Amino acid sequence: MNIQLRFFASVREALGVSQETVAVPAHVATVGDVRAFLRERGGKWAEVLAEGKSLRMAYDQQMTDAATPVREGGEVAFFPPVTGG
Amino acid sequence: MTIRVQTEDFDLSREVAALRADSPQVGAVVTFVGTVRDVNDGASVAEMELEHYPGMTEKALQDIVEQAKARWDIYDALVIHRVGPLLPKDQIVLVAVTSAHRGEAFDACEFIIDYLKTQAPFWKKEQTPQGARWVDARVTDDEALAKWDMPSGSGR
Numbered sequence: 001m002n003i004q005l006r007f008f009a010s011v012r013e014a015l016g017v018s019q020e021t022v023a024v025p026a027h028v029a030t031v032g033d034v035r036a037f038l039r040e041r042g043g044k045w046a047e048v049l050a051e052g053k054s055l056r057m058a059y060d061q062q063m064t065d066a067a068t069p070v071r072e073g074g075e076v077a078f079f080p081p082v083t084g085g
Numbered sequence: 086m087t088i089r090v091q092t093e094d095f096d097l098s099r100e101v102a103a104l105r106a107d108s109p110q111v112g113a114v115v116t117f118v119g120t121v122r123d124v125n126d127g128a129s130v131a132e133m134e135l136e137h138y139p140g141m142t143e144k145a146l147q148d149i150v151e152q153a154k155a156r157w158d159i160y161d162a163l164v165i166h167r168v169g170p171l172l173p174k175d176q177i178v179l180v181a182v183t184s185a186h187r188g189e190a191f192d193a194c195e196f197i198i199d200y201l202k203t204q205a206p207f208w209k210k211e212q213t214p215q216g217a218r219w220v221d222a223r224v225t226d227d228e229a230l231a232k233w234d235m236p237s238g239s240g241r
Contacts, residue, residue: 006138008136008138008206008208009136009208009210009219010208010219054222058141058206061138061140061141061144062141062144063145063204077138077141077206079138079208080208080219080222081203081221081222082202082203082204082205082206082207082208082222083202083207083209083219083220083222083223084135084166084178084205084206084208084209085119085166085177085178085198085201085202085205085207
Protein backbone atom coordinates (compact mmCIF):
# COMPACT_ATOMS: atom_id res chain seq x y z
CA MET A 1 0.00 0.00 0.00
CA ASN A 2 1.26 3.46 -0.92
CA ILE A 3 0.86 6.38 1.48
CA GLN A 4 1.57 10.05 0.82
CA LEU A 5 3.53 11.65 3.64
CA ARG A 6 3.58 15.38 4.46
CA PHE A 7 5.74 17.11 7.07
CA PHE A 8 5.46 20.71 8.25
CA ALA A 9 7.28 23.37 10.26
CA SER A 10 9.80 22.10 12.85
CA VAL A 11 9.06 18.47 11.94
CA ARG A 12 9.80 19.16 8.27
CA GLU A 13 13.05 20.92 9.19
CA ALA A 14 14.20 18.21 11.60
CA LEU A 15 13.56 15.43 9.08
CA GLY A 16 14.84 17.42 6.10
CA VAL A 17 11.88 16.40 3.94
CA SER A 18 8.51 18.02 3.19
CA GLN A 19 6.80 15.15 1.37
CA GLU A 20 7.34 11.67 0.02
CA THR A 21 5.43 8.60 -1.10
CA VAL A 22 6.15 5.47 0.91
CA ALA A 23 5.16 1.84 0.34
CA VAL A 24 4.13 0.40 3.70
CA PRO A 25 3.93 -3.32 4.59
CA ALA A 26 0.57 -5.05 5.09
CA HIS A 27 0.61 -4.79 8.89
CA VAL A 28 0.53 -0.97 8.70
CA ALA A 29 -3.19 -0.26 9.08
CA THR A 30 -3.52 3.01 11.02
CA VAL A 31 -1.97 6.48 11.25
CA GLY A 32 -0.21 5.30 14.42
CA ASP A 33 1.18 2.31 12.53
CA VAL A 34 2.58 4.65 9.86
CA ARG A 35 4.27 6.69 12.58
CA ALA A 36 5.77 3.54 14.14
CA PHE A 37 6.86 2.25 10.72
CA LEU A 38 8.69 5.52 10.01
CA ARG A 39 10.39 5.37 13.43
CA GLU A 40 12.03 2.13 12.33
CA ARG A 41 14.17 4.23 9.98
CA GLY A 42 16.05 5.17 13.14
CA GLY A 43 18.12 8.30 13.84
CA LYS A 44 16.19 11.55 13.57
CA TRP A 45 13.06 9.64 12.47
CA ALA A 46 12.99 7.68 15.73
CA GLU A 47 13.58 10.89 17.65
CA VAL A 48 11.14 13.26 15.92
CA LEU A 49 8.28 10.72 15.72
CA ALA A 50 8.83 9.23 19.21
CA GLU A 51 5.75 8.52 21.33
CA GLY A 52 5.20 11.26 23.86
CA LYS A 53 6.44 14.03 21.55
CA SER A 54 3.82 16.73 21.19
CA LEU A 55 3.12 15.91 17.59
CA ARG A 56 -0.10 16.44 15.67
CA MET A 57 -1.30 14.14 12.91
CA ALA A 58 -3.70 14.57 10.03
CA TYR A 59 -5.22 12.01 7.67
CA ASP A 60 -6.49 13.20 4.29
CA GLN A 61 -6.15 16.79 5.57
CA GLN A 62 -8.18 16.36 8.75
CA MET A 63 -6.75 16.42 12.25
CA THR A 64 -6.83 12.90 13.56
CA ASP A 65 -5.40 10.44 16.07
CA ALA A 66 -3.32 7.27 15.94
CA ALA A 67 -6.31 4.91 15.64
CA THR A 68 -7.52 6.26 12.26
CA PRO A 69 -7.29 3.61 9.52
CA VAL A 70 -5.22 4.38 6.41
CA ARG A 71 -6.05 3.36 2.85
CA GLU A 72 -4.19 3.12 -0.46
CA GLY A 73 -3.23 6.62 -1.62
CA GLY A 74 -4.13 8.23 1.71
CA GLU A 75 -2.27 11.32 2.92
CA VAL A 76 -0.70 11.26 6.39
CA ALA A 77 0.79 14.47 7.80
CA PHE A 78 2.93 15.08 10.89
CA PHE A 79 3.47 18.51 12.41
CA PRO A 80 3.92 20.37 15.71
CA PRO A 81 0.99 22.00 17.55
CA VAL A 82 -0.32 24.84 15.38
CA THR A 83 0.48 28.51 16.07
CA GLY A 84 -1.58 30.59 13.64
CA GLY A 85 -3.81 33.57 14.32
CA MET B 86 -18.94 32.49 3.94
CA THR B 87 -15.54 33.50 2.60
CA ILE B 88 -12.17 31.95 3.45
CA ARG B 89 -8.94 33.36 2.05
CA VAL B 90 -5.33 32.36 2.65
CA GLN B 91 -3.04 34.91 1.00
CA THR B 92 0.34 36.61 1.15
CA GLU B 93 -1.14 40.07 0.44
CA ASP B 94 -2.34 42.48 3.10
CA PHE B 95 -6.06 43.22 3.57
CA ASP B 96 -8.11 46.36 4.11
CA LEU B 97 -10.51 46.07 7.05
CA SER B 98 -12.93 48.75 5.83
CA ARG B 99 -13.15 47.33 2.34
CA GLU B 100 -13.65 43.76 3.60
CA VAL B 101 -16.40 44.74 6.03
CA ALA B 102 -18.12 46.86 3.38
CA ALA B 103 -18.12 43.89 0.98
CA LEU B 104 -19.32 41.48 3.66
CA ARG B 105 -22.48 43.45 4.40
CA ALA B 106 -23.02 45.15 1.03
CA ASP B 107 -26.07 43.08 0.05
CA SER B 108 -27.35 42.41 3.57
CA PRO B 109 -29.68 45.12 4.90
CA GLN B 110 -30.79 42.71 7.63
CA VAL B 111 -27.35 43.02 9.33
CA GLY B 112 -27.42 44.97 12.58
CA ALA B 113 -24.00 44.03 13.98
CA VAL B 114 -20.53 43.46 12.57
CA VAL B 115 -17.80 42.15 14.90
CA THR B 116 -14.22 41.95 13.64
CA PHE B 117 -10.96 40.65 15.05
CA VAL B 118 -7.58 41.61 13.57
CA GLY B 119 -4.41 39.83 14.72
CA THR B 120 -1.09 41.62 14.18
CA VAL B 121 2.63 40.83 14.47
CA ARG B 122 4.22 41.95 17.76
CA ASP B 123 7.88 43.01 17.91
CA VAL B 124 8.46 41.06 21.14
CA ASN B 125 7.58 37.46 21.99
CA ASP B 126 8.67 35.36 24.98
CA GLY B 127 11.34 37.88 25.96
CA ALA B 128 13.05 38.23 22.59
CA SER B 129 12.68 40.96 20.00
CA VAL B 130 11.20 39.76 16.75
CA ALA B 131 12.59 41.29 13.55
CA GLU B 132 10.57 39.20 11.10
CA MET B 133 8.20 36.28 11.00
CA GLU B 134 7.46 33.55 8.48
CA LEU B 135 4.06 31.88 8.40
CA GLU B 136 3.87 28.36 7.00
CA HIS B 137 0.65 26.45 6.36
CA TYR B 138 -0.72 23.19 4.97
CA PRO B 139 -2.32 24.12 1.63
CA GLY B 140 -5.61 22.32 1.19
CA MET B 141 -6.06 21.36 4.82
CA THR B 142 -5.91 25.00 5.93
CA GLU B 143 -8.89 26.00 3.81
CA LYS B 144 -10.88 22.92 4.90
CA ALA B 145 -10.15 23.57 8.58
CA LEU B 146 -11.22 27.22 8.33
CA GLN B 147 -14.36 26.30 6.41
CA ASP B 148 -15.20 23.71 9.03
CA ILE B 149 -14.92 26.15 11.92
CA VAL B 150 -17.05 28.78 10.19
CA GLU B 151 -19.69 26.14 9.51
CA GLN B 152 -19.63 25.16 13.18
CA ALA B 153 -20.05 28.80 14.17
CA LYS B 154 -22.99 29.17 11.80
CA ALA B 155 -24.62 26.05 13.23
CA ARG B 156 -24.13 27.27 16.78
CA TRP B 157 -25.04 30.97 16.55
CA ASP B 158 -27.64 32.89 14.62
CA ILE B 159 -25.24 34.75 12.34
CA TYR B 160 -25.65 35.83 8.73
CA ASP B 161 -22.15 35.58 7.34
CA ALA B 162 -18.49 35.22 8.27
CA LEU B 163 -15.18 36.05 6.65
CA VAL B 164 -11.73 34.72 7.54
CA ILE B 165 -8.55 36.02 5.90
CA HIS B 166 -5.20 34.60 7.05
CA ARG B 167 -1.89 35.73 5.65
CA VAL B 168 1.11 33.45 5.02
CA GLY B 169 4.73 34.04 4.05
CA PRO B 170 7.09 36.67 5.47
CA LEU B 171 5.61 39.29 7.83
CA LEU B 172 7.07 42.20 9.78
CA PRO B 173 6.14 43.66 13.20
CA LYS B 174 2.89 45.66 12.99
CA ASP B 175 1.76 43.73 9.90
CA GLN B 176 -1.76 42.34 9.94
CA ILE B 177 -1.89 38.53 10.15
CA VAL B 178 -5.52 37.54 10.40
CA LEU B 179 -9.00 38.98 10.03
CA VAL B 180 -12.20 37.41 11.33
CA ALA B 181 -15.45 39.26 10.61
CA VAL B 182 -18.96 38.12 11.54
CA THR B 183 -22.35 39.69 10.78
CA SER B 184 -25.61 39.12 12.63
CA ALA B 185 -28.85 40.90 13.52
CA HIS B 186 -27.71 41.66 17.08
CA ARG B 187 -24.27 42.04 18.67
CA GLY B 188 -24.29 39.12 21.10
CA GLU B 189 -24.26 36.38 18.49
CA ALA B 190 -21.60 38.12 16.40
CA PHE B 191 -19.29 38.70 19.40
CA ASP B 192 -19.49 35.05 20.49
CA ALA B 193 -19.13 33.62 16.99
CA CYS B 194 -16.12 35.85 16.22
CA GLU B 195 -14.33 34.83 19.43
CA PHE B 196 -15.15 31.17 18.83
CA ILE B 197 -13.71 31.31 15.30
CA ILE B 198 -10.39 32.88 16.33
CA ASP B 199 -10.04 30.58 19.37
CA TYR B 200 -10.61 27.54 17.20
CA LEU B 201 -8.33 28.81 14.45
CA LYS B 202 -5.45 29.26 16.90
CA THR B 203 -5.49 25.63 17.99
CA GLN B 204 -6.92 23.73 15.00
CA ALA B 205 -5.96 25.42 11.74
CA PRO B 206 -2.58 24.25 10.36
CA PHE B 207 -0.48 27.43 10.49
CA TRP B 208 2.98 27.72 12.06
CA LYS B 209 4.99 30.83 12.91
CA LYS B 210 8.76 31.05 12.73
CA GLU B 211 10.38 34.14 14.24
CA GLN B 212 13.69 35.81 13.47
CA THR B 213 15.23 36.98 16.75
CA PRO B 214 18.72 38.24 17.71
CA GLN B 215 19.41 34.68 18.94
CA GLY B 216 18.46 33.22 15.58
CA ALA B 217 15.33 31.74 14.02
CA ARG B 218 12.89 29.80 16.20
CA TRP B 219 9.51 28.12 15.80
CA VAL B 220 6.87 29.65 18.03
CA ASP B 221 5.59 27.25 20.70
CA ALA B 222 1.88 26.63 21.05
CA ARG B 223 0.43 28.32 24.14
CA VAL B 224 -1.38 26.51 26.92
CA THR B 225 -3.63 29.58 27.20
CA ASP B 226 -4.85 28.93 23.65
CA ASP B 227 -6.03 25.46 24.64
CA GLU B 228 -7.66 26.96 27.73
CA ALA B 229 -9.46 29.48 25.54
CA LEU B 230 -10.82 26.63 23.45
CA ALA B 231 -12.03 24.75 26.51
CA LYS B 232 -14.66 27.38 27.25
CA TRP B 233 -16.41 26.43 24.00
CA ASP B 234 -16.48 22.76 25.05
CA MET B 235 -14.17 21.84 22.20
CA PRO B 236 -11.56 19.11 22.55
CA SER B 237 -8.12 20.48 21.74
CA GLY B 238 -5.09 18.90 20.19
CA SER B 239 -5.42 15.87 17.96
CA GLY B 240 -8.86 14.95 16.74
CA ARG B 241 -12.15 16.67 17.37
